[in-house]
Amino acid sequence: MATSSSAGHDAHGSGQATRRDFLYVATVGLGAVAVGATVWPLIDQMNPAADVLALSSTEVDLSKIAEGQGITVQWRGKPVFVRHRTEKEIKEAEEVPLAELRDPETDDARVKAGKKQWLVMVGVCTHLGCIPLGQQGDYDGWFCPCHGSHYDSSGRIRRGPAPLNLPIPEYQFLSDTKIKIG
Amino acid sequence: MSSSTPFQTNSKVIKWIEARLPIISTIDGALVSYPAPRNLNYWWNFGSLAGFMLVAQIVTGIILVMHYTPHVTMAFASVEHIMRDVNYGWLMRYAHANGASMFFVVVYIHILRGLYYGSYKAPRELLWWLGIVIFLLMMATGFMGYVLPWGQMSFWGATVITNLFGALPLVGGDIVTWLWGGFSVDNATLNRFFSLHYLLPFVICAVVFLHLWALHTTKSSNPLGIEIKGDQDTVPFHPYYTAKDAFGLSVFLMFFAYWVFFNPNALGHPDNYIEANPMVTPAHIVPEWYFLPFYAILRAVPDKLGGVLAMGGAIVILFFMPYLDFSKVRSAKFRPIYKQAFWLFVLDGILLGYVGAMPAEGIWILVGRIASVYYFAHFLVIVPLISWFEKPLPVPESIAKAVLGDAAKA
Ligand code: HEM
Numbered sequence: 001m002a003t004s005s006s007a008g009h010d011a012h013g014s015g016q017a018t019r020r021d022f023l024y025v026a027t028v029g030l031g032a033v034a035v036g037a038t039v040w041p042l043i044d045q046m047n048p049a050a051d052v053l054a055l056s057s058t059e060v061d062l063s064k065i066a067e068g069q070g071i072t073v074q075w076r077g078k079p080v081f082v083r084h085r086t087e088k089e090i091k092e093a094e095e096v097p098l099a100e101l102r103d104p105e106t107d108d109a110r111v112k113a114g115k116k117q118w119l120v121m122v123g124v125c126t127h128l129g130c131i132p133l134g135q136q137g138d139y140d141g142w143f144c145p146c147h148g149s150h151y152d153s154s155g156r157i158r159r160g161p162a163p164l165n166l167p168i169p170e171y172q173f174l175s176d177t178k179i180k181i182g
Numbered sequence: 183m184s185s186s187t188p189f190q191t192n193s194k195v196i197k198w199i200e201a202r203l204p205i206i207s208t209i210d211g212a213l214v215s216y217p218a219p220r221n222l223n224y225w226w227n228f229g230s231l232a233g234f235m236l237v238a239q240i241v242t243g244i245i246l247v248m249h250y251t252p253h254v255t256m257a258f259a260s261v262e263h264i265m266r267d268v269n270y271g272w273l274m275r276y277a278h279a280n281g282a283s284m285f286f287v288v289v290y291i292h293i294l295r296g297l298y299y300g301s302y303k304a305p306r307e308l309l310w311w312l313g314i315v316i317f318l319l320m321m322a323t324g325f326m327g328y329v330l331p332w333g334q335m336s337f338w339g340a341t342v343i344t345n346l347f348g349a350l351p352l353v354g355g356d357i358v359t360w361l362w363g364g365f366s367v368d369n370a371t372l373n374r375f376f377s378l379h380y381l382l383p384f385v386i387c388a389v390v391f392l393h394l395w396a397l398h399t400t401k402s403s404n405p406l407g408i409e410i411k412g413d414q415d416t417v418p419f420h421p422y423y424t425a426k427d428a429f430g431l432s433v434f435l436m437f438f439a440y441w442v443f444f445n446p447n448a449l450g451h452p453d454n455y456i457e458a459n460p461m462v463t464p465a466h467i468v469p470e471w472y473f474l475p476f477y478a479i480l481r482a483v484p485d486k487l488g489g490v491l492a493m494g495g496a497i498v499i500l501f502f503m504p505y506l507d508f509s510k511v512r513s514a515k516f517r518p519i520y521k522q523a524f525w526l527f528v529l530d531g532i533l534l535g536y537v538g539a540m541p542a543e544g545i546w547i548l549v550g551r552i553a554s555v556y557y558f559a560h561f562l563v564i565v566p567l568i569s570w571f572e573k574p575l576p577v578p579e580s581i582a583k584a585v586l587g588d589a590a591k592a
Pocket residue numbers: 236239240241242243244246247250261275278279282285320323324325327328329330331379380382383384386450
C-alpha cells in the first residue's frame with residue numbers, strides 16, 4: 001500500500017492521472033448516478049398518478065346561458081367559468097389600453113373569433129388559488145375575496161396581488177351552442 | 183458542583199447498567215442534579231410546558247388515528263364519528279385541536295422570553311437556532327393537521343398555503359403540482375399530509391433532544407443574563423425546579439382545561455364544520471390564530487413572490503438575532519431602551535395578528551403594511567441601533583450576590 005500510494009504521489013507530481021485517480025472518479029461518479037437513480041422514484045412518486053393524469057374533458061351546453069349570465073363547471077377538479085358577456089362588458093374589455101394591464105393580453109386573444117360573447121376561463125385566482133366571485137369588483141368582472149384581486153370583464157388582472165390573468169383552458173366549439181373543454 | 187452532586191449509586195444492578203449504557207446518570211444529569219441558576223423566574227417554566235404539550239399532542243394524536251380515515255370521501259365524517267360515537271372521542275379531539283393552540287401559546291411565550299432576556303446570545307446561538315427549527319416544524323405540523331378534518335377551512339387553507347410555492351420563479355408551478363399530487367388539493371394531498379402530520383412530531387422530538395443537549399452544554403441563562411460563576415449561583419434541578427415546573431404545569435392545565443371543556447370551538451373556525459367543497463371558496467379565509475401575524479405580512483405585500491418572501495423572511499430573520507443584537511449585556515433588565523423596543527415589538531406582533539384576521543380591504547391594508555414594515559425595522563434597524571448607542575445599567579457581579587445580597591459567600 002505504502003509503495004503504491006507514494007507512487008501515486010510521484011505520478012501526481014509529474015501531472016499524470018494514475019489508475020487510482022481513475023478508480024476514484026469512476027467510483028464516485030457511479031455512486032452519484034446510483035444515488036440519483038434511487039432518489040428520483042422517492043421524489044417522483046408524489047407527482048400526479050396515472051389515474052389523475054388521465055385527461056378528462058367536459059362538454060357544456062351554452063343554449064341555457066342567457067346574456068349577462070355565467071355558469072361554473074368542473075373540469076379536472078377545478079372550476080371553469082363560462083360567461084355569456086353583454087355588449088357593454090365586451091366593449092369595456094376591448095377599450096382598455098394594453099399599457100394599463102399588468103399581464104398585457106388583448107380581449108381578442110382570450111376569446112374565439114366570432115364568439116366574443118363567450119368567455120371561458122379557469123376560475124382559479126392566479127394569486128393563491130381561491131375562486132373569484134362573479135359580477136363583482138371594480139372592473140365589472142371578478143373579485144377574489146381572499147386577498148382582494150380584481151379581474152375585469154375579460155378576466156384580466158387589474159388590481160390586487162395576483163400576477164396573471166385568469167387562464168384560458170383549451171376548448172373548442174362543437175356547435176354554436178356546445179363547447180368541449182379539454 | 184457541590185450544590186448539585188453528580189450521580190452516585192451503591193446498587194449493583196444500576197452499576198451494571200451504567201457500565202454498559204450510562205443512561206441513568208444521563209437522566210440524573212438532566213433532570214435531578216442538573217445545576218440550574220437559582221434565580222429562574224416563571225418565564226423559565228415554558229420550556230417544560232412545551233415538552234408537556236408535545237407529549238400530549240402525540241398521545242391524543244395517536245388515539246385519533248385509531249378512529250380517523252384519511253380519504254376525501256370519509257375524513258369529514260370520520261371526525262364527526264370521533265365527536266359523536268367514539269367513547270371520549272370528543273375529549274380526544276378537543277384536547278388535540280386546542281392542544282395545538284396551547285402548544286403555540288407556550289412556544290410563543292418561550293420565544294419571547296428568549297428575546298427579552300437575550301437568551302440567543304453567545305454561547306447559546308445553536309440552542310436558539312434549534313428552537314427556531316422546532317418552531318418551523320411545529321408550523322408545518324399544525325398546518326397539515328388542520329387539513330385532516332377536511333372542512334372548508336382545511337381545504338382552502340391548504341390551497342392558499344400550497345400555492346405560495348407557486349410564487350417561485352420557473353419551477354413554482356411544477357412544485358405545486360408535485361405537492362398536490364394532482365391539479366388541485368385532493369385525495370393525494372390529504373393522504374400525504376396525513377403521513378407527514380404523523381411523522382413530523384417525532385422529528386420534533388429528535389430536534390428537542392438536540393435542543394436539550396445544547397442547553398445542558400451551555401446551561402440555562404437566567405433573568406440577570408450573567409453566567410453561572412460557581413456552585414453558590416445554582417441549585418439542583420430536583421427538587422427545586424421539578425417542583426416549580428409541576429406547579430406551573432398545574433396552573434397551565436387549568437388554562438388548557440378551560441378551552442377544552444368550556445370553550446372548545448372558540449379557537450377554531452365555524453366554517454371548518456362545513457365539509458370541503460372545491461367549487462366554493464368561503465367569503466373570508468383565515469388561517470388558525472397562531473399563523474395570523476405571518477399571514478398579515480404575506481398580504482401586506484402587493485406582489486405574489488414578494489409576499490411569500492416577506493412571510494418567510496419574518497421567521498428567518500429570527501436566526502440572525504445573535505448578530506443583529508450585539509450589545510454585550512444580555513438581559514433587558516439592564517437595557518432600558520431595548521426593553522421598550524421589546525414591548526413595542528410584542529404590540530406590533532399582536533397588531534399584525536389582528537390585521538391578519540381582518541378582511542384585506544380599506545384601512546386594514548394600510549395598517550398591515552405599516553405593522554409589517556415595523557416588524558422588519560425592529561430587527562434590521564432598531565435592535566442594531568440600540569445595541570450601538572444604548573448605555574446599559576450596571577450588571578451585578580454574580581447571581582448569588584444579586585439574589586442573596588451580602589449573605590452570599592464567595
Ligand atoms: C406537534 C404536535 C402536533 C400538532 C401541533 C398537531 C396539530 C393538529 C391540528 C391543528 C389538527 C386539527 C384539529 C382540528 O381542528 O380538528 C390536528 C388533527 C389531527 N392530528 Fe395532530 N398535531 C400534532 C401531533 C399529532 C400526532 C403525533 C398525531 C398522530 C400520531 C396526530 C394526529 C392527528 C389526527 C388523526 C388529526 C385529525 C383529527 C382531527 O382533526 O381532530 N397529530 N393536529
